[in-house]
Amino acid sequence: MSDAAKPTKPGISEPLRNFYAHLFEAMEILIGEHQSFGNWAVGGIPDLRPQKAQKSLGLWYADGAIPGIAVPGAVSLALVPGDTRVGLFLPCAALQGKNGITWLEDVLAQSFNGERCSIVRRDANQVLFDYHFSGEPFDPASLHAAMLEPDGPMAQILAQRLAYTVSTLWVNAIRVLYADGKVGSDDFLVRSMRPLAPDDLRDLPSGVLVQSNEIGDRVYVSYIRAQATEAQILDYLRKIGVAGDPLTVERLEESAL
16 A cells, blocks of 8 residues: 555644644743743742653643752643643642641642642652643634634733743742742842842852842842852852952841742
């Protein structure tokens, strides 16, 4: 039998595969923008890092460091018409409360929108908080309209909604872990001759800029959070070119989020 005469295998069509790839690319750009703003606004939220996944099948996956916890967390996405699912994976080590007794599963299960997630699944090492979305723009009609016009308004709404959902789920969960769990970072004031920007701290362990203000002629004070010592932060800032006099780093008392 010639190749032309062979029956085609069932599966996802090429247009749908291309649509998924295009949608996830747009979504990842928006997630990056959300994280840049979110880090500056709330402080201490590590970025999600997209990983290899079967995006052509509508599957997406990203992991993120949890300060003080060896095993990363993750967010997954399965874009299924009428039953889109977003999963938050957190290691059991991160769910232990600060007092060593409290277990944060119930708080985290409601951290996204105040309503308990659809399913909680547990195994020996992690807990999955599984959210289902079936209404617009995740219903079959909306996804079909988005696929027919990949750069049209419905596709843009879908990408924005996915990015918002993924980012908010991650940010809210980490904020719970900061407030009630063992996750933490130290607060510092940096005096320098230029203001710090969020990207300046991207490679500092859990380094996050909260705010930066001018206090005099070319003298700035920046409030940052990081898992490092004063000496490590000072060395890091010098390596990225934040030099001059003054350049000082001062540890602050622990502050509540």
